[in-house]
Amino acid sequence: MAITDKNTKHKVNTKEAFRKAFIKKVEEVSGEDFSESTTRHQYEALAELVMEEITAEWAVNNSRLHKMEEKQIYFFSIEFLIGRLLKAYVNNLGWDTMVEETLNELGVDYEALQSEEHDPALGNGGLGRLMACFLDSTAALGFPGHGNGIRYKYGLFEQKIINNEQVEVADIWLKNGYPFEIVKPDKAVVVKYNGDVRVEEVNGKMQFIHENYDPVLAVPYDIPVKGYRNNTVNSLRLWSAKPVEDFDLSTFNQGHFLKAMQRKSEAESISQILYPSDHGFEGKLLRLKQEYFFVCAGLKRIVRRYKKHNHGSMDGFPDKICIHINDTHPALCVPELMRILVDEEGYDWDVAWDMTIKSISFTNHTVLPEALEKWPIDMVQKLLPRVYQIIEEINRRFINDMNWFYPDQVDRNYSMAILKDGQVHMAHLAIIGSHSVNGVAELHSKILREETFRDFYAVFPDRFTSVTNGVTQRRFMMGSNPGLKTLLDDTIGTDWKKPGNMCSLEALLPYAQDAAFCQKLGDIKHANKERLAKYIKETQGIVLNPDSIFDVQVKRIHEYKRQLLNILHVILTYNQLRSNPNADIVPKTYILAGKAAPSYVYAKEVIRLINVVADRVNNDPLVKDKLKVVFVPNFNVSVAEIIYPAAEISEQISTAGKEASGTGNMKFMMNGALTLGTMDGANVEIAEAVGMDNVFTFGLSDTEVYNYNTHGGYRSLEVYESDSRLQEILGQLINGFFGESAGFQMIYDSLLLHNDTYFVLKDFAPYVDIQDIASNVYRDQKQWQKMSTINIAHSGIFSSDRSIEDYEKRVWKVK
Numbered sequence: 001m002a003i004t005d006k007n008t009k010h011k012v013n014t015k016e017a018f019r020k021a022f023i024k025k026v027e028e029v030s031g032e033d034f035s036e037s038t039t040r041h042q043y044e045a046l047a048e049l050v051m052e053e054i055t056a057e058w059a060v061n062n063s064r065l066h067k068m069e070e071k072q073i074y075f076f077s078i079e080f081l082i083g084r085l086l087k088a089y090v091n092n093l094g095w096d097t098m099v100e101e102t103l104n105e106l107g108v109d110y111e112a113l114q115s116e117e118h119d120p121a122l123g124n125g126g127l128g129r130l131m132a133c134f135l136d137s138t139a140a141l142g143f144p145g146h147g148n149g150i151r152y153k154y155g156l157f158e159q160k161i162i163n164n165e166q167v168e169v170a171d172i173w174l175k176n177g178y179p180f181e182i183v184k185p186d187k188a189v190v191v192k193y194n195g196d197v198r199v200e201e202v203n204g205k206m207q208f209i210h211e212n213y214d215p216v217l218a219v220p221y222d223i224p225v226k227g228y229r230n231n232t233v234n235s236l237r238l239w240s241a242k243p244v245e246d247f248d249l250s251t252f253n254q255g256h257f258l259k260a261m262q263r264k265s266e267a268e269s270i271s272q273i274l275y276p277s278d279h280g281f282e283g284k285l286l287r288l289k290q291e292y293f294f295v296c297a298g299l300k301r302i303v304r305r306y307k308k309h310n311h312g313s314m315d316g317f318p319d320k321i322c323i324h325i326n327d328t329h330p331a332l333c334v335p336e337l338m339r340i341l342v343d344e345e346g347y348d349w350d351v352a353w354d355m356t357i358k359s360i361s362f363t364n365h366t367v368l369p370e371a372l373e374k375w376p377i378d379m380v381q382k383l384l385p386r387v388y389q390i391i392e393e394i395n396r397r398f399i400n401d402m403n404w405f406y407p408d409q410v411d412r413n414y415s416m417a418i419l420k421d422g423q424v425h426m427a428h429l430a431i432i433g434s435h436s437v438n439g440v441a442e443l444h445s446k447i448l449r450e451e452t453f454r455d456f457y458a459v460f461p462d463r464f465t466s467v468t469n470g471v472t473q474r475r476f477m478m479g480s481n482p483g484l485k486t487l488l489d490d491t492i493g494t495d496w497k498k499p500g501n502m503c504s505l506e507a508l509l510p511y512a513q514d515a516a517f518c519q520k521l522g523d524i525k526h527a528n529k530e531r532l533a534k535y536i537k538e539t540q541g542i543v544l545n546p547d548s549i550f551d552v553q554v555k556r557i558h559e560y561k562r563q564l565l566n567i568l569h570v571i572l573t574y575n576q577l578r579s580n581p582n583a584d585i586v587p588k589t590y591i592l593a594g595k596a597a598p599s600y601v602y603a604k605e606v607i608r609l610i611n612v613v614a615d616r617v618n619n620d621p622l623v624k625d626k627l628k629v630v631f632v633p634n635f636n637v638s639v640a641e642i643i644y645p646a647a648e649i650s651e652q653i654s655t656a657g658k659e660a661s662g663t664g665n666m667k668f669m670m671n672g673a674l675t676l677g678t679m680d681g682a683n684v685e686i687a688e689a690v691g692m693d694n695v696f697t698f699g700l701s702d703t704e705v706y707n708y709n710t711h712g713g714y715r716s717l718e719v720y721e722s723d724s725r726l727q728e729i730l731g732q733l734i735n736g737f738f739g740e741s742a743g744f745q746m747i748y749d750s751l752l753l754h755n756d757t758y759f760v761l762k763d764f765a766p767y768v769d770i771q772d773i774a775s776n777v778y779r780d781q782k783q784w785q786k787m788s789t790i791n792i793a794h795s796g797i798f799s800s801d802r803s804i805e806d807y808e809k810r811v812w813k814v815k
């Protein structure tokens with residue numbers, strides 16, 4: 001549907017109309033003649049035009065939503081890493097050609113214009129980005145699905161590299177305003193913290209009255225989620241915390257100015273910062289406040305809207321509403337929904353419990369023990385007194401039931417408790433309170449069933465399922481790799497671009513043998529490599545050789561992801577080149593990027609090592625064009641969009657069993673990079689899809705890792721002693737080889753003194769071998785492009801459209 005420009009009555013869906021509307025809008029926002037306008041003005045104008053178009057459709061969608069005809073999905077997540085939206089909106093509206101051509105004719109640089117948009121970093125990594133991909137796919141498939149989260153004032157920090165080290169700088173993403181949100185103060189709700197619960201008997205029924213609480217106002221900001229060329233517009237609702245009254249007047253009047261100010265800043269602090277840790281559990285009161293904040297506010301609005309259209313009744317709620325909780329951060333949805341149903345709506349406990357379980361589903365994203373949230377009981381009890389009572393009751397009933405059904409398993413029953421060892425176990429709460437629990441790749445789901453949540457699986461086998469992650473091809477391939485998109489269109493037609501239809505890329509398979517096609521594919525890759533090389537030259541001053549292999553590892557920096565293994569191999573290559581500068585090696589460029597949590601000292605040491613090695617290697621005339629190492633600072637969605645299309649090798653080298661799924665692996669694959677990785681997470685499914693001949697796999701299996709971890713038997717020192725290459729490299733880490741001040745004792749110790757928890761040394765030799773194999777295959781460009789084609793052809797199942805369809809069938813059953 002195209003709307004009309006209110007003043008000119010011209011539709012904005014023809015080039016001419018767009019041109020007029022754009023010029024007019026630029027003049028409105030700048031107050032100057034078009035010829036005087038800046039890129040900023042042009043960006044603001046285009047953003048406004050896009051929003052005008054989308055909001056008209058949004059209104060229609062929202063009124064449909066209000067009628068509650070269809071089942072609605074709500075994703076509750078503490079992170080939504082949405083990336084820049086302008087171009088995605090333009091593409092989803094089907095405006096791309098019109099906008100590109102018109103701007104070109106007007107002499108406006110579309111790319112520069114897009115760069116004016118501050119990339120909102122409201123997430124850390126895969127978990128938050130997955131939500132953004134899911135929103136895109138849900139809308140593309142025409143499902144009513146919405147996000148519910150927090151509008152952080154400060155997103156993830158901006159990463160700078162100074163003296164080879166990560167330095168964190170605050171990211172003020174809102175400083176120039178944000179054109180794609182609409183604030184709805186009339187829909188604000190109150191969230192209550194602290195206080196006491198008074199029990200009163202009214203008409204023979206117990207009433208729980210929460211009083212003396214500290215109220216905080218939750219104000220919603222809605223961002224439209226526009227479906228790909230359809231008329232669905234869903235919503236991402238992000239909540240911002242405000243004091244209930246902007247100024248606590250009574251306190252202020254009594255002269256307690258500081259106290260009044262303090263209340264205000266305490267309230268606002270709740271949505272002030274995104275915790276910059278993607279796996280480490282942050283045991284902070286503020287974090288718990290954040291979790292309850294978006295859970296309470298989100299549920300309140302959903303319930304209000306539901307009741308409004310169901311004559312004030314909550315009956316039937318689970319048939320119309322799916323509350324999907326993304327990891328354990330929103331697990332308080334379970335007791336909060338119970339509180340609403342029991343305390344506010346007067347349902348009996350059992351009925352309410354049944355409704356709650358039916359409404360809620362839970363996805364787990366990691367098996368790392370440090371990420372499984374546990375809150376001190378007294379903290380929860382004090383901050384959320386009524387919610388805590390409900391958790392206690394859920395726990396009491398659960399343990400009673402277990403002891404009744406499994407009287408001889410008292411130990412196991414207790415181990416599954418929500419409340420134990422003085423803590424609230426959020427994963428247990430989430431599993432007990434949901435009808436569906438899933439992992440994010442087959443292997444991960446298996447580990448959940450057999451290890452992490454084994455006891456729960458024994459009790460609730462039907463609850464457990466698996467949905468492999470996916471990514472949106474509309475952003476990460478069609479949008480960021482236009483050359484490839486056009487080649488695919490020209491080769492197999494355009495049907496593959498229809499939402500949910502990406503598997504039809506398999507039609508590409510015969511072209512794997514087609515020399516002309518492979519040549520074109522190679523040319524497109526080369527152009528993308530040049531584009532990345534240009535970006536790196538401009539931002540870092542490093543010159544890359546676009547004829548070398550681009551070997552890329554971009555993701556959060558974590559020990560288990562083993563960027564260390566990568567860089568140790570780089571040092572090996574460097575040592576080899578130093579002793580034989582004329583060695584016949586295929587020139588290679590190693591590109592790494594990613595942020596480390598500010599408090600994760602070890603990960604920051606790895607960043608320093610990468611940069612120190614890069615410095616040394618890139619400035620050594622001996623290695624010439626054969627080896628380059630680049631650490632690209634401040635990895636975020638926008639940078640990612642330039643990197644994936646340029647990659648040839650996708651490094652996915654986590655310790656097997658540790659990476660739940662990974663989603664970068666999928667983004668690389670659909671851009672034709674070949675996976676070099678362990679059999680971990682979704683790498684396993686990538687290997688299955690393309691066949692073992694079309695990936696480079698190496699290293700310990702998850703079972704081997706598990707066995708070492710449970711039965712012992714690994715000694716890193718033995719590996720070290722039997723491999724002279726490792727002796728040299730690890731020696732260089734501490735003997736001043738990289739400069740007097742550049743010692744890496746901590747890394748050295750972790751590998752040798754602390755027995756190398758992540759099996760870096762154990763997997764070193766197989767990793768070196770597979771790297772050599774990959775380089776040799778690269779010498780045969782025909783073979784390489786053939787493998788690349790096969791990877792693209794099989795990447796359809798890694799579209800988030802497929803994930804959403806799986807969730808639909810296995811979990812939500814919307815239809």
Ligand code: GLG
Binds near residue numbers: 279365
């Ligand atoms: C997690 C996992 C990733 C996973 C992502 C999305 O570590 O393996 O791909 O969620 O499910 N915290 C994460 O990034």
